[in-house]
Amino acid sequence: MAPQQTGSRKRKAPAIEAAAASSSLKGAEAGADREGPLLPKKQKRPATRRSLLHYLKGREVGARGCAGIPGFHGKLRGYAVQKLPELLRERELALGTLNKVFASQWLNARQVVCGTKCNTLFVVDVQSGQITRIPMLRDRGAGLARAQPSCGIHAIELNPSQTFLATGGENPNSLAVYQLPTLDPLCLGDRQGHKDWIFAIAWMSDTVAVSGSRDGTVALWRMDPDTFTGSIAWHNDAGLPVYAHIRPRDVETIPRASTNPSNRKVRALAFNRKNQELGAVSLDGYFHLWKARSTLSRLLSIRLPYCRENVCLTYCDELSLYAVGSQSHVSFLDPRQRQQNIRPLCSREGGTGVRSLSFYQHIITVGTGHGSLLFYDIRAQKFLEERATTSLDCSSPGPAGKKLKLTCGRGWLNHDDLWVNYFGGMDEFPNALYTHCYNWPEMKLFVAGGPLPSGLHGNYAGLWS
Numbered sequence: 001m002a003p004q005q006t007g008s009r010k011r012k013a014p015a016i017e018a019a020a021a022s023s024s025l026k027g028a029e030a031g032a033d034r035e036g037p038l039l040p041k042k043q044k045r046p047a048t049r050r051s052l053l054h055y056l057k058g059r060e061v062g063a064r065g066c067a068g069i070p071g072f073h074g075k076l077r078g079y080a081v082q083k084l085p086e087l088l089r090e091r092e093l094a095l096g097t098l099n100k101v102f103a104s105q106w107l108n109a110r111q112v113v114c115g116t117k118c119n120t121l122f123v124v125d126v127q128s129g130q131i132t133r134i135p136m137l138r139d140r141g142a143g144l145a146r147a148q149p150s151c152g153i154h155a156i157e158l159n160p161s162q163t164f165l166a167t168g169g170e171n172p173n174s175l176a177v178y179q180l181p182t183l184d185p186l187c188l189g190d191r192q193g194h195k196d197w198i199f200a201i202a203w204m205s206d207t208v209a210v211s212g213s214r215d216g217t218v219a220l221w222r223m224d225p226d227t228f229t230g231s232i233a234w235h236n237d238a239g240l241p242v243y244a245h246i247r248p249r250d251v252e253t254i255p256r257a258s259t260n261p262s263n264r265k266v267r268a269l270a271f272n273r274k275n276q277e278l279g280a281v282s283l284d285g286y287f288h289l290w291k292a293r294s295t296l297s298r299l300l301s302i303r304l305p306y307c308r309e310n311v312c313l314t315y316c317d318e319l320s321l322y323a324v325g326s327q328s329h330v331s332f333l334d335p336r337q338r339q340q341n342i343r344p345l346c347s348r349e350g351g352t353g354v355r356s357l358s359f360y361q362h363i364i365t366v367g368t369g370h371g372s373l374l375f376y377d378i379r380a381q382k383f384l385e386e387r388a389t390t391s392l393d394c395s396s397p398g399p400a401g402k403k404l405k406l407t408c409g410r411g412w413l414n415h416d417d418l419w420v421n422y423f424g425g426m427d428e429f430p431n432a433l434y435t436h437c438y439n440w441p442e443m444k445l446f447v448a449g450g451p452l453p454s455g456l457h458g459n460y461a462g463l464w465s
Contacts, residue, residue, distance in 0.1 A: 080443075081363050085375045085384055085404060088445060088464040092409045093129055095459045098122075099414075100450030103156040103167070104435045107180070112437070112446045115153025115167055116459070123183075126446065126463045134183055136170035139190040140245045155201040157209070160273075164223060166209050172197040175211050177223055185243035189221050192247040200269040200313075202278060204292050212266030212280055219248035220296055250295040254282050268313035270322060279322050279335075281313045287324060289335050305331055305344060309353050316359035319378060323364055325354030330366060330376070345376050345383075352452060355432050360440065367433030369452045371460075373406040408433060408447060411460030418455050429453070431460035 095101070100117035107113055113123050113134070121134040151172040158165055162180055169176040173196060175189035189211070196215035203209050207223045223246075254264040265283040271292070272279065277299070278290040285307030291297040304310060304324060312325040321342070322333045332342040345366075347354050352369030363384070366374040375384040383403045411431050413419070423429075432452040438445050445464040450456075 081361050082377070082384065084443060085363075085365075085373075085406065086387060088406060090406070090409060090462045090464050092411070093124060093126065093461040093463060095124070095131065095412065095461050097412070097414065097457075098459050099457045100152070100434065101448035101459055101461060102152055102154045102434050104437050104446055104448050105156045105158055105165075106437055106439045106446065107158075109439065109442050113156055113165065114435075114448060114461070115156050117152035117450070119152050119168075119170065119172070121153060121156075121167060124461065126444070134178070135185075137174070137176040137185050137188045137243060139169065139171045139174055139188065141190070151197050154197070154199045155211075157201045157203055159203045159206045159209070161206050163206065164203075166201050166203065166211075168198050173213070174198070175201070175209070175219075175221055177209070186225075187223060187244040187246050189219070189246050189248060191245055193219055193251075196265075199265070199267050200280075202269040202271040204271055204276070204278070210269060210271075210278055210292070210296070212269045214265040216254045216264035216266065216282070218252050218254070218266060218269070218278070218280060218290070218296060220250040220292075221246065222249050252290070252296045252298065254280070254286075254288060255298070255301055267311050268324075270313045270315040272315055272317075272320075274317065274320075279313060279315060281310045281324055283310065285310060287313075287322065287333055287335075300335060302333065302335065304333075305329075312354060312357045314357040314359050314364075316364075316378070318361055319359075321359075321378070323357055323359065325357045325366070327353045330354055330357065330364065332378070342378065342381065345381075347374060352430075352432070355434050355449065356436050358436060358438065360438060365436060365438075365445075367436050367447065367449070369430075369432040371408045371430030371433065371449075373408070373433065373436070373447065373464075375404055406464065408449075408460060408462055411450065411458060413451060413456065413458035416457060418457075422455065423453070429456060429458070431458070433460075 098116050098118060098120055101114050102117060103115040104112050107123065110125050110127050111123050112126060115121050121136060123132045123134065153168045156167045164186065165178045165180055167176050169188050169190065171190065173194045175193065175198060177186045178184065179186050194211065194213035194215050194217060196213050198211050198213050200212040201209060209221050210218055212218050254266060256264060263284045266280055267283050268281045270279045276292050278292045280288045282288065285304050287302045287304055289299045291299055306326040306329045309327040310324055314323050320334060324331045324333065329344045329346050331344040347366060347368055354366055355369050356367035358365045362377060362379045364376045364378055366376060368374065377384060386402045386404050408431055413429060429451045432449045433447055434449040436445060436447040443465060447464060448461040450460055451458045
């Protein structure tokens with residue numbers, strides 16, 4: 001399937017290669033739905049020698065699988081993740097008149113796939129700035145609802161082997177799956193699935209994905225490549241791509257809370273691969289944990305300490321922690337601990353909200369609704385700080401302790417009638433950073449979003465490297 005290219009010059013779109021990098025409660029009371037405590041299994045780690053001398057000696061004799069190498073590389077990565085943020089510099093990317101980027105993932109060292117509020121799926125080349133649009137997958141039933149102006153694509157996820165890409169379809173209630181690296185359509189989950197927009201997607205394995213919807217349900221989907229072999233990479237008589245239409249293997253409903261029973265919308269998902277557990281955040285202020293096997297079995301539900309605008313969730317493998325972003329805080333949650341020892345962090349960004357989160361080792365990156373990126377060291381339980389400046393005589397260091405904050409550029413804003421009538425022609429609107437994703441092998445960070453007020457039309461995208 002050939003993507004549709006936009007732009008003034010017609011050039012052949014570069015081949016889409018396989019992805020080379022990834023795209024993560026103090027005082028919390030356990031909900032009435034808790035089914036019992038979960039006890040983590042303690043695993044013994046082999047002792048490693050962390051000496052640089054040992055590492056170099058191993059290289060001299062051609063040692064393979066040397067125990068000192070992982071320890072040394074681990075320390076090196078830990079140092080890099082802590083020092084990289086203060087070295088990043090922004091280069092804005094022009095996205096034309098697209099409206100608000102909600103989701104993004106790296107496909108390879110040059111290309112990022114993005115989804116927007118205007119229901120556009122596209123690939124941007126971060127070196128050339130070229131944009132290639134990807135056709136959306138349509139439901140089989142002609143009477144089903146099409147994309148609505150206020151919806152869009154809220155989730156894009158690659159499977160672990162980076163052979164499939166899951167996102168939304170032309171109908172925002174449906175799950176669309178493409179093959180990588182070609183981005184040919186594989187299948188569309190449009191039968192007996194969600195009745196409202198899909199807000200979140202998580203892969204449990206290479207062939208099993210889970211989607212979360214505004215209808216208050218999570219659905220489990222299984223992709224069988226053997227079944228789809230005859231339905232992809234060819235076209236019908238009208239020249240349209242043909243793909244399979246599938247139904248979910250399991251659909252589970254979020255439990256109804258007594259505090260806010262009408263707002264069970266699933267806003268975010270995160271998968272714990274080690275324990276095969278799925279975390280979900282609903283807009284009624286609860287965190288839910290599900291055991292993921294051939295079906296989903298709910299383990300517990302926990303009331304979150306900050307219940308307004310819980311819109312993002314990530315999981316840290318190294319620390320076995322979930323992080324939930326709300327209107328002004330990030331809360332940390334270990335479902336196996338009744339007493340949470342890590343205090344929530346406050347974004348201190350004027351209540352504009354935490355809009356995107358990601359973990360890498362012990363550093364959590366926070367994208368805010370006020371156009372800034374913050375970096376929090378979970379081990380030290382404090383934000384990363386700017387480097388202290390030193391005077392010429394090197395005797396009196398400059399001010400230190402200032403929180404490191406990267407402020408994103410202005411992007412593009414549509415000066416339409418709504419902007420004039422309701423916002424008085426204000427030209428300065430910080431962009432909410434709805435999505436960000438790291439390419440660690442290349443030491444790059446892609447950040448995107450758009451103006452926070454729902455009625456404003458605009459976009460922002462930047463490459464930080």
